[in-house]
Amino acid sequence: MTVEAKQMEKLYAEITEPPIKLRVCEPLMKGNEFKYVTEAVKTNWISAKGRFVHEFEEKFSKFCDTKYGISTTSGTTALHLALHTLGIGPGDEVILPSLTMIACAYAITYTGAKPVFVDSDKETWNLDPAKIEELITKHTKAIMAVHLYSHPTEMDWLNDIAEDYGLWVVEDAAEAHGALYKGKKTGSLGDLGCFSFYSNKIIMTGEGGMITTNNEELAEKARYYRDLCFLRRKRFWHKDIGFNYRMTNLQGAIGAAQMEYADELVELRRKNSYIYNKLLTELSQTHPGLVLPPEKADVKNVYWMYSILVEKEFGMSRDELRIALRRKGIETRRFFYPLHTQPIYRDRDDPRRYPVAEALSEMGVNLPSSSWLKEDDIAFVVQAIADAVRSR
Numbered sequence: 280m281t282v283e284a285k286q287m288e289k290l291y292a293e294i295t296e297p298p299i300k301l302r303v304c305e306p307l308m309k310g311n312e313f314k315y316v317t318e319a320v321k322t323n324w325i326s327a328k329g330r331f332v333h334e335f336e337e338k339f340s341k342f343c344d345t346k347y348g349i350s351t352t353s354g355t356t357a358l359h360l361a362l363h364t365l366g367i368g369p370g371d372e373v374i375l376p377s378l379t380m381i382a383c384a385y386a387i388t389y390t391g392a393k394p395v396f397v398d399s400d401k402e403t404w405n406l407d408p409a410k411i412e413e414l415i416t417k418h419t420k421a422i423m424a425v426h427l428y429s430h431p432t433e434m435d436w437l438n439d440i441a442e443d444y445g446l447w448v449v450e451d452a453a454e455a456h457g458a459l460y461k462g463k464k465t466g467s468l469g470d471l472g473c474f475s476f477y478s479n480k481i482i483m484t485g486e487g488g489m490i491t492t493n494n495e496e497l498a499e500k501a502r503y504y505r506d507l508c509f510l511r512r513k514r515f516w517h518k519d520i521g522f523n524y525r526m527t528n529l530q531g532a533i534g535a536a537q538m539e540y541a542d543e544l545v546e547l548r549r550k551n552s553y554i555y556n557k558l559l560t561e562l563s564q565t566h567p568g569l570v571l572p573p574e575k576a577d578v579k580n581v582y583w584m585y586s587i588l589v590e591k592e593f594g595m596s597r598d599e600l601r602i603a604l605r606r607k608g609i610e611t612r613r614f615f616y617p618l619h620t621q622p623i624y625r626d627r628d629d630p631r632r633y634p635v636a637e638a639l640s641e642m643g644v645n646l647p648s649s650s651w652l653k654e655d656d657i658a659f660v661v662q663a664i665a666d667a668v669r670s671r
């Protein structure tokens with residue numbers, strides 16, 4: 280990070296007035312969440328045993344058009360469990376985009392394998408499949424496709440490469456519940472799909488995660504490792520190292536309630552994006568330089584966080600814009616820092632460059648995106664952007 284970028288981050292963090300009116304993402308719970316959680320408590324079923332966890336797994340896997348759903352404690356543990364289930368461990372390498380959330384790399388590191396970063400694609404903001412093959416070595420075991428900011432990765436291309444080299448494909452669909460690639464749901468496009476239900480995600484349980492798959496053997500294995508490697512026939516007798524990554528019935532209760540209107544939760548995010556697109560397109564007539572979120576012809580983006588790029592042409596930097604919005608009570612987020620720049624993953628001997636990931640990271644900003652936003656809320660954000668750029 281440059282000195283200037285550091286200062287801007289600090290400046291943003293120090294603003295306390297006015298209080299935040301619009302946050303980037305807050306949950307929407309308007310269904311049976313309270314009723315089901317109460318039922319879990321009243322009936323004494325609060326651990327991982329209990330009807331809601333099972334119900335949530337059934338409904339969510341169906342939502343993804345997959346046969347199996349294995350719930351976990353978080354998206355991070357879903358990713359780790361997925362990689363462990365595939366037998367990935369020390370000495371192995373897993374290819375993933377540099378521009379993504381830290382949990383993706385952590386999950387690889389937990390297994391003892393090495394994360395290998397690939398640069399982004401300018402258009403979709405996801406990993407660039409054209410740059411994958413040069414990274415494949417005899418140690419490469421898997422590719423992690425992260426559908427960043429809800430736009431599905433170019434999966435046909437990726438799956439072809441994986442097939443040619445005998446690699447596993449893990450999808451990180453934590454930001455893309457309900458998104459489509461060529462008519463197929465995310466979470467069903469690779470060997471194992473991973474989701475997060477952290478409270479800002481499109482479908483959420485507070486904390487939580489899920490693996491989705493059509494592969495029965497992998498589903499069985501994932502359940503086995505998730506549940507401390509208990510053997511069905513001889514309880515408390517263990518042949519492998521397992522994990523306790525079980526979701527509780529309290530989270531399951533929220534999840535089961537969310538699934539009763541999951542399609543609506545997705546459509547609300549899309550409705551937000553239409554309003555943003557319309558108003559920002561109007562603004563661009565007089566003030567060009569904002570890039571709207573991508574949606575290629577063969578995908579359905581679900582706009583988890585409505586995300587834009589602020590180009591030089593706009594006349595103010597992404598960070599200046601964020602500060603101006605914060606002064607009006609509007610919270611925003613910058614895009615993730617590329618993983619190859621993170622203190623924990625920086626490798627000075629890495630000869631590779633990641634110009635697209637770095638550029639996106641410096642230009643990208645997530646605007647308020649909660650499912651319950653009203654048209655007026657979005658108009659308020661866009662007006663604040665217009666005021667900021669006009670008062671330059």
Ligand SMILES: *Cc1c(COP(=O)(O)O)cnc(C)c1O
Nearest residue numbers: 353354355380382453454475477
């Ligand atoms: C949110 C997120 C995760 C992590 O999920 P948690 O439930 O917070 O552990 C992983 N990958 C991506 C891309 C995410 O956005």
